[in-house]
Amino acid sequence: MDVSAQTDTLIYLYAFIPRREYEQTEIDSLEGIEAPYEVEFISFKEITAAVTKVPEEEYSEANLQKNVENLRWLQEKAYHHHNLMNQLHTHFTVLPLKFGTIHETKSRLEKVVENQDNNILTMLEQLKNKEEWNVKIYADKDQFVSSFMENDSEVKKKKEEINQLSPGKQFFAKKKMNEWVDEKAKADMISLCEKFHEKLAQYSMDTELKKNWEKKITGRKEEMCWNSVYLLKKNQKEQFLDCLQSKKEEAEKGNTGLIYEITGPWPAYHFSQFKE
Amino acid sequence: MPVEHPVESNSLVDVLETVLDKGVVIAGDIKINLADVELLTIKIRLIVASVDKAKEIGMDWWENDPHYSSHANKLQEENQSLQKRVKQLEQRLENESSIMEKKEETSHD
Numbered sequence: 005m006d007v008s009a010q011t012d013t014l015i016y017l018y019a020f021i022p023r024r025e026y027e028q029t030e031i032d033s034l035e036g037i038e039a040p041y042e043v044e045f046i047s048f049k050e051i052t053a054a055v056t057k058v059p060e061e062e063y064s065e066a067n068l069q070k071n072v073e074n075l076r077w078l079q080e081k082a083y084h085h086h087n088l089m090n091q092l093h094t095h096f097t098v099l100p101l102k103f104g105t106i107h108e109t110k111s112r113l114e115k116v117v118e119n120q121d122n123n124i125l126t127m128l129e130q131l132k133n134k135e136e137w138n139v140k141i142y143a144d145k146d147q148f149v150s151s152f153m154e155n156d157s158e159v160k161k162k163k164e165e166i167n168q169l170s171p172g173k174q175f176f177a178k179k180k181m182n183e184w185v186d187e188k189a190k191a192d193m194i195s196l197c198e199k200f201h202e203k204l205a206q207y208s209m210d211t212e213l214k215k216n217w218e219k220k221i222t223g224r225k226e227e228m229c230w231n232s233v234y235l236l237k238k239n240q241k242e243q244f245l246d247c248l249q250s251k252k253e254e255a256e257k258g259n260t261g262l263i264y265e266i267t268g269p270w271p272a273y274h275f276s277q278f279k280e
Numbered sequence: 281m282p283v284e285h286p287v288e289s290n291s292l293v294d295v296l297e298t299v300l301d302k303g304v305v306i307a308g309d310i311k312i313n314l315a316d317v318e319l320l321t322i323k324i325r326l327i328v329a330s331v332d333k334a335k336e337i338g339m340d341w342w343e344n345d346p347h348y349s350s351h352a353n354k355l356q357e358e359n360q361s362l363q364k365r366v367k368q369l370e371q372r373l374e375n376e377s378s379i380m381e382k383k384e385e386t387s388h389d
Contacts, residue, residue: 014310065310072312075324079296086295102303106310116306127304138294172377221293221322267291273302 013057014064015113017105018043018088019271020124021096022132026052029095037084038062046110048117051124054092055113063106072104093271097132099124100271123278133238134209136275137268139248141197141230142222145189148261152189159185196262197230200251207244210235212274226263233274241269296321 016037026045034043036056046053062071071077085103092098107113117124153159162184166177205211214231222228236244245266252264301317314320 068312075327079324082299085299100303102305103299104312105308108309273298276304
């Protein structure tokens with residue numbers, strides 16, 4: 005199939021993969037982002053591009069802009085991009101492109117590959133046999149604070165001191181202590197997350213800290229207090245996952261108020277950037 | 281093992297945030313402007329989860345956000361004035377209790 009044969013289609017680019025891997029692997033046909041077009045592979049010197057045709061009607065600049073503003077459309081297509089990338093990732097080393105990378109013709113794509121040849125090959129080499137995992141830690145704050153109150157030795161001391169005071173003074177001393185506990189617990193929470201991150205980082209080739217999402221994004225009751233991605237060697241991920249699993253169980257048993265969540269394996273989206 | 285491909289609706293946010301914002305950027309021939317990805321994610325979440333479901337999971341922020349609701353505005357004002365009054369009362373109580381204690385101390389002498 006020749007992608008440039010039809011004039012009324014454009015080329016949607018998913019990913020680059022090493023040509024050698026592509027030629028050594030048989031895979032079933034994959035549905036593209038727009039039926040009935042399937043995923044096609046265009047091979048260059050050492051690089052193979054995973055692409056699909058898209059109708060120009062829907063993907064011209066003006067129309068695509070309208071489409072991405074339609075949130076149902078955007079969600080469906082973003083999911084397709086994600087699923088297709090996962091499928092490619094089960095077979096190949098994948099350098100994932102950001103959603104919505106589109107070229108007019110095969111020769112335009114060829115130009116890009118020529119220009120970026122070195123960058124693409126370097127990245128593919130770096131990402132070989134690696135995958136990305138995402139770890140988020142949420143805190144049930146009330147539970148965290150109450151478990152902190154029970155276990156922290158300074159809190160115990162302060163409580164005893166307060167009990168010696170007159171009732172009038174106790175009220176304000178307690179108020180002050182609660183403020184202190186809130187802050188101390190928060191600092192404690194951050195340092196727990198940091199320590200755990202450092203441990204996970206030992207099993208990782210690379211890490212990236214991400215922003216904690218607000219509750220209106222996560223839709224959860226608990227506050228997100230850690231969000232980070234890790235680049236792992238496929239054959240070393242067991243240690244990483246075991247470490248997480250035991251932390252998770254420990255947190256559940258101990259009622260610490262911290263909730264550990266992990267997603268993966270992902271293609272290495274967060275570690276796919278060309279060096280300037 | 282609890283580890284699965286992140287395709288369930290609870291990781292909708294992960295998927296959107298990742299594929300719309302991460303991955304290699306190569307200038308294609310077609311340029312699109314994606315609105316702020318966080319904002320998009322919130323909006324899409326709202327579509328995916330029905331409004332009732334959203335409420336159930338506490339995502340009814342538009343009802344409590346003064347920007348979206350006059351009811352919330354009123355609540356906020358009320359809240360502020362109550363907080364002010366509590367503070368005043370606390371201050372008075374603190375003054376009185378320290379005066380009382382001083383009195384107690386002097387009467388013991």
